[in-house]
Amino acid sequence: MNLSNQQTTEDVAAGIRKRVFLHTMRNNGGYLSQACSAAESLAFLYNEALTLGEPTLPKVPLPFGGVPSATNPDAFTGAGYHGPFAPEFDRLIISPAHYALVIYSALIQVGRMDEHALDHFNVDGGSVEMIGAEHSPGMEVTTGSLAQGLSMAAGIAWARKRKGEPGKVWVYMSDGEFQEGQTWECLAAMAYHGIDNVRVIVDVNRQQCDGAMSSVLDLGDLAARVASFGVTCRSIDGHDLGAMRAAADSTEPGKPLIILANTSPYQGMEFLKKRFPRLHYVRFKSADERREMQTTIAAELGVDEAEIVRA
Amino acid sequence: MVEIVNRPYAKAFETFATARPDILCLSADLTSSCEVDGFRDRHPDQFLSLGMAEQNMLSFAGGLAMQGFRPFLHTFSVFLYRRPYDQLINSIAYSNRKVRLMGFLPGITTPGGITHQAIEDISVMRAIPNMTILECGDATEVETVLDVADSIDGPVYVRVLRGEVPRLFSTPFAFNKLRTLSEGDDVLVVTAGVCTEEALRAAEPLKARGVGIHHLHVSTLKPFDREGLIKAARGKKGVVTLENHTINGGLGSLVAEILAEEGLGVKLRRLGLQDTFAHGASKPYLMKKYGLDASALVSAIGQLLGKNLDIDDAELEAVRIDTVHSAQKAEAL
Numbered sequence: 001m002n003l004s005n006q007q008t009t010e011d012v013a014a015g016i017r018k019r020v021f022l023h024t025m026r027n028n029g030g031y032l033s034q035a036c037s038a039a040e041s042l043a044f045l046y047n048e049a050l051t052l053g054e055p056t057l058p059k060v061p062l063p064f065g066g067v068p069s070a071t072n073p074d075a076f077t078g079a080g081y082h083g084p085f086a087p088e089f090d091r092l093i094i095s096p097a098h099y100a101l102v103i104y105s106a107l108i109q110v111g112r113m114d115e116h117a118l119d120h121f122n123v124d125g126g127s128v129e130m131i132g133a134e135h136s137p138g139m140e141v142t143t144g145s146l147a148q149g150l151s152m153a154a155g156i157a158w159a160r161k162r163k164g165e166p167g168k169v170w171v172y173m174s175d176g177e178f179q180e181g182q183t184w185e186c187l188a189a190m191a192y193h194g195i196d197n198v199r200v201i202v203d204v205n206r207q208q209c210d211g212a213m214s215s216v217l218d219l220g221d222l223a224a225r226v227a228s229f230g231v232t233c234r235s236i237d238g239h240d241l242g243a244m245r246a247a248a249d250s251t252e253p254g255k256p257l258i259i260l261a262n263t264s265p266y267q268g269m270e271f272l273k274k275r276f277p278r279l280h281y282v283r284f285k286s287a288d289e290r291r292e293m294q295t296t297i298a299a300e301l302g303v304d305e306a307e308i309v310r311a
Numbered sequence: 312m313v314e315i316v317n318r319p320y321a322k323a324f325e326t327f328a329t330a331r332p333d334i335l336c337l338s339a340d341l342t343s344s345c346e347v348d349g350f351r352d353r354h355p356d357q358f359l360s361l362g363m364a365e366q367n368m369l370s371f372a373g374g375l376a377m378q379g380f381r382p383f384l385h386t387f388s389v390f391l392y393r394r395p396y397d398q399l400i401n402s403i404a405y406s407n408r409k410v411r412l413m414g415f416l417p418g419i420t421t422p423g424g425i426t427h428q429a430i431e432d433i434s435v436m437r438a439i440p441n442m443t444i445l446e447c448g449d450a451t452e453v454e455t456v457l458d459v460a461d462s463i464d465g466p467v468y469v470r471v472l473r474g475e476v477p478r479l480f481s482t483p484f485a486f487n488k489l490r491t492l493s494e495g496d497d498v499l500v501v502t503a504g505v506c507t508e509e510a511l512r513a514a515e516p517l518k519a520r521g522v523g524i525h526h527l528h529v530s531t532l533k534p535f536d537r538e539g540l541i542k543a544a545r546g547k548k549g550v551v552t553l554e555n556h557t558i559n560g561g562l563g564s565l566v567a568e569i570l571a572e573e574g575l576g577v578k579l580r581r582l583g584l585q586d587t588f589a590h591g592a593s594k595p596y597l598m599k600k601y602g603l604d605a606s607a608l609v610s611a612i613g614q615l616l617g618k619n620l621d622i623d624d625a626e627l628e629a630v631r632i633d634t635v636h637s638a639q640k641a642e643a644l
Contacts, residue, residue, distance in 0.1 A: 068407045069441055070464040134406060141373070145401050148370045152402055155374020158359075163378070182398070185367035193359070 009241055012043035012109050017268045018301050019105035023118050024282060025294050025308045033272060033279035035102045037205035037263035040239045041172065042106040045201065049248055050170060051090045053083030059114040061137055064127045068134075078127065079140035081112045087165035091156060094139055095149025096174035096203070100132035107138050147180035149173065150200065154190050154256075157198045168197050175204040175260075179217050184229070190256045191230035198256035199248065204238065205265045211277035223260055231256050238263035271296040314478040316450035320471055321346035327457040328357055328383070334461070335375060335382045337361055339368050345385035345415045346473055365395040372410045373402035381409050381461060387421070388414030388429035388470060392436065399466075400439065407441045407465040417446070417470035418555030419584070419598065420505060424591030429470075430584050434560025436468045437533050444533040445486075446470040448479065448507040452530055455483035462486070470504055477508055480528075487531040489539040495523025498612050499543050499550045499577075503529040503562050506553040506583075509598065512605040513612075516622045522612065535565055541573050549615030553608055554583040580611040 007015070016039040024030030057080030065074040079085075082092055094103055101121065107113040117137070120128040132139045143149040150171055157169040177183050190198060204222065206213045213219060223235040234247035238261025247259045265279045266272035271293055272279060284290040298305045324347060328334040340363040342348045351358045361368040365386065372382040384391065391412045392399055403410045414429060421427045436444050443463045447453045453472050460467045463486075480490065492507070493514060502510045507528045517524050525543050529535075544550055550570065554562040563581030570577060584601050598604040605627045613620040 067440070068405065070407060141377075142401050142405050145397050148398055148402050151367045151370030151398075152374040152377070154367075155371035156377055157374070158371070159375050159378030159380050162380075182364075182366040182370070185362075185364035186371070189361055189364065189367055189371065192362075 007047065007110075009040070009043045009047045012047045012106070013039040014268075014301070015109040016042060016102060016105045018303055019108060019118070020101055021269070021297055021301055021303065022308055023101060023105070023121065025290075027121075028290075029281065029283040031098055031101050031280075032269070032282040033205070033207065033265045034099050034203075035105065036267045036269050036272065037203050037207075037238065037265050038099060038102050039268065040241055040244065041201045041203060041261050041263075042102060043109075044241060044244050044248075045092060045170060045172065046106050046110045046112075048245070049199075050082070050092055051088065051167065053086065053089050055082070055112050056080040056084050057137075059117070061113065061117050061120045061126065061128050063125055064135060075135070077134045077140050078132070078137040081107050081137045082140075086167070087160075087163070088167055090168045090170055091140065091153075092138070092170045092172065093141060093143075093149045093153040093156070094132065094172050095143045095177060096146060096172070097132045097139065097142070097144040099172070099174070100130060100136055100139075103132065103138040104128060113137055146174070147177040147182045150177070150183055151186045151189075153198060154186055154195055157195050158193060161195065161197050168199055171198065171200040173200055173202045175202055175206065175213065175219060175222065176208045178202075178219055178222060187226065187229040187231055187258075194254040195256055196251065196254050199251070200256065200258045202258065202260050203263055204260045205263045207265045207277070207279055209280045215277065226258050226260065231258050233258045233260065235260040235262060239267050269297045269300055271300065314450075315475050316478055317475055318346050318473065319450040319453040319476050320473055321349055323454040323457060324383070325350050325353070327461075329354060331381075331461070332357070333380050335359055335380050337368060337372055337382050337384045339363060339365055339384070339386040339390065341386045341390075341415070344387070344473075345413065347385050365390050366398050369395045369398035369410075370402035373406065373408050376403075376408035376410050381411065383411045383413055385413050386415070387427060388417040388432050389427055391468070392429070392432055396435070403466050404439045404441050409464065410466050411460045412466065412468045413471050414469060415471050415473050417504065419589050419601065419603070420472070420555065420594050422591050422593055425588050428589055430557050430589065431560065432468070432470070433532055433556050433562070434564070437560060437565070441465045442533060443467045443531075445484070445531055446504045446529070447472050447484070448504055448528055448530055450476040450478040451480040451482070452484045459484050459486045472505065479508060479511065484530055487534050487536050489536045489543075490528040490530065491543075492526040492528055493524055495525050496546070497523040497548050498615060499525045499527065499547045500553065500608065500612070501527045501529060501540070501550065501562065501566055502553045503532065504555045505594070506555050506603060509603065509605050510553055510608055512627050513608050513622070516626050517609065517612065517620070520620055520622070522616065522620065524612075529562060532562065532565070535569070537569055540566065540569055541575070544570060544575055544577055547577055549578040549580065549612070551580045551582060551608060551611045551615065553603065555603060556583050557586060558583040559586055578615055580615060582607050582611055
C-alpha cells in the first residue's frame, strides 16, 4: 500500500480506516472505533486544512529520546512530522492521546511517516507509544490526561497572535473532554481574550471508556452549550467533507472556531455495531469472533484478508 | 531596628518585567492580593487575566512558554498546586517549561485557614521531577528572586512574601547557596522563609547562655546545597530545622535525608506543623500555637543539649526584631 499524498481526502480517510483495521487484527486489538469516527476529520486536516512544511524527523520513527529536562538535549517532540515551526505554518495539537494509532495511520497515509512505521507501535523503547505523549509522532504536547490540549493550544495561539504570526493553531479533540471542567474554563478564556486563531475539530462520537456517553454523563445539547460561551460553534455531520469544508471556512473575527463533528463510532465498519456500547478499545472475546470480525470488516473496507497476515 | 519594606514585590516585579518583553504577568483573580495590580494598570500589554480558573491558567501558561514567553503566574501558593496538580505535571513540569509559579501567602502566613494555607506545597513540589523550589525569607530576597527564577531552565515555584516584609539580608538571593547567619559549635539551626526571622530572635538569648548556634538560612529548597549543610552539621551536638510547612516532606525531611545518607549520626529535631492541618488565625498566634516560633526553637535546642536554657517568652519578646512588622493586623485576604 504505497500512496502518494496527491490523494482525495476520501481516499485518505479510507486509508486511515484500513491501516487501523489491519493493525488491530494483526495485534489482537486496538483503538478501532476511533478510526471509524475520526477518519474524515483527520483526513480533512492533513490533506486539506493544515498548512504544514515538510517533516523534520526521519520517516522511520526514532527511539524514545528520554524525558525532557534541562540536562537532556536528546529529548524531542513528535511535532517534527508536522514540519518546522515557522510563522506561516499551522500547528496541530492532538488532545485525545489515545487516538495515537489513528494519528500515526494518518501520518503514514499522507506520506509523512514510513509505510511500515506502525511496526514500531507499542514497542518497548520506542516513541510510537500506544497512548501517545509529546515524543510520539504527530504529538507536540502530553495529553494522555484529557482536556489539557485545548488550554495549551490557546496559550500557543495567544502567543502567536501577539507575535503577528499568520499560522493557525488547530486542535483535535474528543467529546469526552467536555466532561472536564478545564475545557469550559478554556472556552471562556478564549472568548474573553478573543483568541481567534484557534480552530478546533471535536470528534462527537458520544462514546467513552464505560460505553455510550448517555449512560455515563451525557453532554446534552453540546452545540448550544459551546456556543453560549461566545465562541463560533458549527455542528456538522463529521463524515460529510463538504460540511466540514464549509464549517472550516465559517470563522468569525475575534472568536475561536469549534467544529463539532458528529460522528458514528462504527462508520465504515458496521460490524462494530454488534459490540455497542463497548467500543473504546476493541479486543476479541474468542477466536470465532475474531474470524467473523476479520472477514466481515475486511469485506466492508475492501481489504484482501491475505494482507492481514503480512508479518 | 530592622528595616520594614512595604510591598517589595510590587516594585521589584514591575522593574524586572518591564525590562523584559518576553515576560508575561498572569493572574487568577488575586491581582491586588499578589501586588501586581499596579503592574496590570500600567502595563496591560504584559498582563493576562485568566480568572478563577487555575487549571486552564497552568496549561495556557505551558502553551505560552512553548512560544518563547516566560509566564509568571500570580496567585496564592495553595491555588498553584492543589487543584491544578495534573496540569502542573502534564502541561508544565514534564515538558520542563519555563513557567514561574509565584506563590503568595505560603504556609500559615494567611488567616484564611485550611483552604488558603499551603502547608504541604514544598513536599508536593519536591516530588516533581524538573521542578525548582525557591523560598523568600526577607525583603531583599523578594526583590532579587525574580532574576534567579528567570535564569532557571525549567519550571520554578517560589514562595513569595508580601505586604510589610523585614529586610534581614544585605546581599541578594543566591541560587542554591545556604546563607550562614551565625557560626557556633553546639547546634546547627536550619530555617527557611518567615521562620528565619523568628529564629533570629532566639540568637541573642542563646548566645548569652553560652550556646553556640550555627544558623543556616535556606532559600533554595530544590536543588539543595548539600555540601553546605554537611559541612555545617559535622561535629554538632544536634540539628534543628524550623519551617513554615508540615514536617513531612519539606525542609526537615530533606535535611534528615542528607544527614542519614552521610551517616553523620547527629540528632535532629524537626519543627513545623507536626503532621496537622492548621486553621484560620493570625500569623503570630499560629506560629506560637503550632511551635514554629523562637520559643519552640529554644525548647528544641535545650532538649538536644539536655539542659534547661531558662529563656522565657518575655525575653524573646524583648529582642523581637520586627516590632513594626508584628504590629500589623492579621493580613486581610
